[in-house]
Amino acid sequence: xxxxxxxxxxxxxxxxxxxxxxxxxxxxxxxxxxxxxxxxxxxxxxxxxxxxxxxxxxxxxxxxxxxxxxxxxxxxxxxxxxxxxxxxxxxxxxxxxxxxxxxxxxxxxxxxxxx
Numbered sequence: 001x002x003x004x005x006x007x008x009x010x011x012x013x014x015x016x017x018x019x020x021x022x023x024x025x026x027x028x029x030x031x032x033x034x035x036x037x038x039x040x041x042x043x044x045x046x047x048x049x050x051x052x053x054x055x056x057x058x059x060x061x062x063x064x065x066x067x068x069x070x071x072x073x074x075x076x077x078x079x080x081x082x083x084x085x086x087x088x089x090x091x092x093x094x095x096x097x098x099x100x101x102x103x104x105x106x107x108x109x110x111x112x113x114x115x
Contacts, residue, residue: 036074036077036078037078039064039066039074040074040075040078040079042063042064043060043061043063043064043071043074043075043083044086046060046063046064047060047083047086047087047090048090051087051090051091051094055087057071057072057082057083057084060083060087061083071083
């Protein structure tokens with residue numbers, strides 16, 4: 001079975017904004033929830049624009065002026081994955097998209113050498 005999974009960052013942001021709060025440590029109040037949603041949207045956009053760079057949790061958190069622990073907590077609460085799992089997931093999707101949209105089998109053109 002060949003299943004294509006295509007989701008854009010914008011679609012993921014819409015999901016985050018529409019999710020009910022399921023955090024283990026609930027985010028108190030509407031104001032804090034809105035701040036958390038805005039922070040995660042900004043972090044997701046920042047990660048998207050830095051996919052090809054080596055990133056750390058500290059850098060992702062610093063992009064929105066949060067501590068690494070708070071960054072981790074917000075990601076787990078809304079996306080059910082850590083920031084580094086999210087980063088890896090986005091890189092895999094980007095690589096799959098690149099492979100789908102290129103004519104090359106691999107950068108070294110190994111396939112053409114075999115034919």
